[in-house]
Amino acid sequence: MAQNALLQALPPATDYLTYLTILEYNLTADELPTLHGILQDTTLTANIGWDLVHLLLPLLPASRECLDDVARLGNPREVVLKVTELLQDLGRGSVEVEHEYEEEAEDGIADEGQLADKQGDEEKDRLAEKHEDDGESKHHDKLADKLVSKHDDDEDDRRAHQVGHDVQKGIENRSHGDDLSQKSKSEPTKPTRPDSAQGDTRDPPQLESGQGTDNHPSLQLLYRTLLEMLSILHPRIKTKYPSRFLMASIRAIFPAHPIVFSDPSVMEAALGFIRAISGVGRPKLPPRKSSVPTLSITNSSIAPDPEGKDDALGPNELPIQTRLLQVFLTSTILHYITSLSSNRDIPGMAWCSRLQEKVKPEGVVHFRRMTFGEMFFEEDELHGRDAIVGQIVALARDLGIKTEELLSISINPEISFPGEDVAPPSSASVIPLNQQGSFYLLCAIIAASSLLNVPKALPDLQIFPEYASLLSNLFGDVSSIGIGSGVDAFVDALLFLGFFILNKHAKVIPPDDPKDFNCVLLQLAILSAESPSPSLRYHAHVLTSSILHSHPSDAVKLEFIRDTLEHCSYGNLKASAVGWLKHELLAANKEESPPNTSPSLFQSPSTISTLAPFLFPNPRSLHHFPSSSSSSSESSEAEFLAHHSFYLASLNLYYLLLSSPRLLTPLKISILTNKLDLRQNFLQPLRELIHLIFKGEDADDDNENDNGDDDVAHGGVAALFEWNIKKIEGAIRDLEEKS
Numbered sequence: 001m002a003q004n005a006l007l008q009a010l011p012p013a014t015d016y017l018t019y020l021t022i023l024e025y026n027l028t029a030d031e032l033p034t035l036h037g038i039l040q041d042t043t044l045t046a047n048i049g050w051d052l053v054h055l056l057l058p059l060l061p062a063s064r065e066c067l068d069d070v071a072r073l074g075n076p077r078e079v080v081l082k083v084t085e086l087l088q089d090l091g092r093g094s095v096e097v098e099h100e101y102e103e104e105a106e107d108g109i110a111d112e113g114q115l116a117d118k119q120g121d122e123e124k125d126r127l128a129e130k131h132e133d134d135g136e137s138k139h140h141d142k143l144a145d146k147l148v149s150k151h152d153d154d155e156d157d158r159r160a161h162q163v164g165h166d167v168q169k170g171i172e173n174r175s176h177g178d179d180l181s182q183k184s185k186s187e188p189t190k191p192t193r194p195d196s197a198q199g200d201t202r203d204p205p206q207l208e209s210g211q212g213t214d215n216h217p218s219l220q221l222l223y224r225t226l227l228e229m230l231s232i233l234h235p236r237i238k239t240k241y242p243s244r245f246l247m248a249s250i251r252a253i254f255p256a257h258p259i260v261f262s263d264p265s266v267m268e269a270a271l272g273f274i275r276a277i278s279g280v281g282r283p284k285l286p287p288r289k290s291s292v293p294t295l296s297i298t299n300s301s302i303a304p305d306p307e308g309k310d311d312a313l314g315p316n317e318l319p320i321q322t323r324l325l326q327v328f329l330t331s332t333i334l335h336y337i338t339s340l341s342s343n344r345d346i347p348g349m350a351w352c353s354r355l356q357e358k359v360k361p362e363g364v365v366h367f368r369r370m371t372f373g374e375m376f377f378e379e380d381e382l383h384g385r386d387a388i389v390g391q392i393v394a395l396a397r398d399l400g401i402k403t404e405e406l407l408s409i410s411i412n413p414e415i416s417f418p419g420e421d422v423a424p425p426s427s428a429s430v431i432p433l434n435q436q437g438s439f440y441l442l443c444a445i446i447a448a449s450s451l452l453n454v455p456k457a458l459p460d461l462q463i464f465p466e467y468a469s470l471l472s473n474l475f476g477d478v479s480s481i482g483i484g485s486g487v488d489a490f491v492d493a494l495l496f497l498g499f500f501i502l503n504k505h506a507k508v509i510p511p512d513d514p515k516d517f518n519c520v521l522l523q524l525a526i527l528s529a530e531s532p533s534p535s536l537r538y539h540a541h542v543l544t545s546s547i548l549h550s551h552p553s554d555a556v557k558l559e560f561i562r563d564t565l566e567h568c569s570y571g572n573l574k575a576s577a578v579g580w581l582k583h584e585l586l587a588a589n590k591e592e593s594p595p596n597t598s599p600s601l602f603q604s605p606s607t608i609s610t611l612a613p614f615l616f617p618n619p620r621s622l623h624h625f626p627s628s629s630s631s632s633s634e635s636s637e638a639e640f641l642a643h644h645s646f647y648l649a650s651l652n653l654y655y656l657l658l659s660s661p662r663l664l665t666p667l668k669i670s671i672l673t674n675k676l677d678l679r680q681n682f683l684q685p686l687r688e689l690i691h692l693i694f695k696g697e698d699a700d701d702d703n704e705n706d707n708g709d710d711d712v713a714h715g716g717v718a719a720l721f722e723w724n725i726k727k728i729e730g731a732i733r734d735l736e737e738k739s
Helices: 016-026 029-038 042-051 053-059 064-073 076-107 120-130 142-147 167-175 177-186 219-236 242-253 264-278 317-339 351-359 372-378 380-398 403-411 435-452 463-475 488-504 514-530 534-550 554-567 571-588 605-615 633-641 644-659 669-676 678-699 709-738
Strands: none
Touching: 016 042, 029 064, 042 053, 042 064, 042 076, 053 064, 053 076, 053 219, 064 219, 076 219, 076 242, 219 242, 219 264, 242 317, 264 317, 264 380, 317 380, 317 435, 317 488, 351 372, 351 435, 351 488, 351 534, 372 380, 380 435, 403 435, 403 463, 435 463, 435 488, 463 488, 463 514, 488 514, 488 534, 514 534, 514 554, 514 571, 534 554, 534 571, 554 571, 554 605, 571 605, 571 644, 605 644, 605 669, 633 678, 644 669, 644 709, 669 678, 669 709, 678 709
16 A cells, blocks of 8 residues: 655655645645644644645635644744735635635636636745755745834844745645545655746646535635634744734734624634733633534644744833734724624614613614514524623723723724834834724723623713714715715614713703704714614614704704705605604693793794795695606606605694694694695695606506506505595694684
């Protein structure tokens, strides 16, 4: 029986360069147990381990023991640079790789032209340089200059090696594995690669028929594995400036696709990375079922750094390392929360809904069988979200992150993390935390205190100026299109913070400039009109109404309501403005004004008279009235449907004014109805428009059976309007009979 090629070629039978070549051409999943035994040789693993990572990753999860060997026994400086390079490659191409896996699942064929960024010539040059002379100093290259400081006084800490292969090259080689392993049994093992002048003469790799996503490790598993390796590698590096290796690794993780961090196992690895480097002994997250295979890397038999020295750490090293971990933590919570699904209208952490359920349960509109709080307590997936965020909050406390700093970073212009070409920081104070990540972490700390009663000193926040600054810096220009279509989890956190402030400070102190007050209202009002989440729209409307109602000046409130009704082009937002007006009218006319106080503007009939043209507009002046056979009926229908919520809100308000004794007489609604002839100038034109749009189509026999469910929906809209109009007409007749 022929001896195993990997065992037969072991150094000193071949040199390290030749042995790496043999491994690349012969390594398959069947050979992994053999390789695991080989890698127990610490000298061999220290010399070749760093160049095995890209070959082993595509073989996950079967290759987990070998990657454990490389992380524990390989040269930590070389391996950490290799892992960092692979993380950079994954970050730059994670979206493309994800799409590629989907295409392979459909077609069964991988497009190898998209899988290789760097080819064999680069690998040959790199390996040749690495092993050119055993007694010569190791190669210093551009990658090392970027990842390890140019200014490092310790020459050993500057040594690194250029890495040429990435994960995709490993996947390419894996597709050849079975054929090559069969050849190795009958043919002499290929000792060297072709010369660089000849190029790579191998045939383009082809995946076997039917080989799809099951034969490729997922992005989540790749990231988790690399993060777990970093958790072992960084503590092994003994150098004067370990923060320079750490900064390079953290920078490489930043571009990760959000889908990666939606996986609890990746989050466990990311938080474990922080714990391993900081020395925090917090327990791991509770075990959870995951579609990603488990990778267990142990810390047993960890080899020392072969190039390590017992020199004291450089100045400010410990504060810089702590700051880098703080940066990584804020970036991690940003990636995690923005990756959360909003299925079933559960936006992110649903902090806003859960807070309102706790402090004002009577005002909560229940959309489902269970409350949000009950769902996060009973459902494993949602409970897991709380567990992960709870771990992040605990780590923030262990790392000394202050809520005052999180608030300051959130409300001030963002400062970017230092780039690759920037010299290593000389102090922790020059390293900024991630702005949006700081905002999420601030909300998470407040949520832990207000929802779960975790003791924590919280900053004293006010709507003005702190919350207004948050809206301005994190939300952008209010005039930008699509402001209400942001990430649901972000909107949830933003509204949660607003309600937290209002619950703590019932009285809002308005800014000196009414424009600043109106700007906050406008940003929140657009959310109430345009957010895709029904629960968030409702909460945004309540928050806007509460802040508006808190202003002591009726003139400011009335001006904002009128401006919205008169100039806003969003039908939903105009409907919200009708709701604000209703709230102010009911509050002002709820009881008699205290003695020696001026009457409210919302108790005056002139207020309704002034707003009436915008509250009850003649639809003929705003919309194109199609004839029953008009070709423009579809555009007219779309135009009307965009504003139908406003008309319904106006009809409901009109009926309230007519039927409520405390509003009818003080506001002189009967006089207003006759003076403006609202039956002929509002109700009748509205009825005609609805008839032409929703019922005029019936005249076209060709379309009689084409509309299906649309006809049912249109009939429901028409019936709803007709019911409201008839109800108002009945109320007007009752008043006329009484008079």
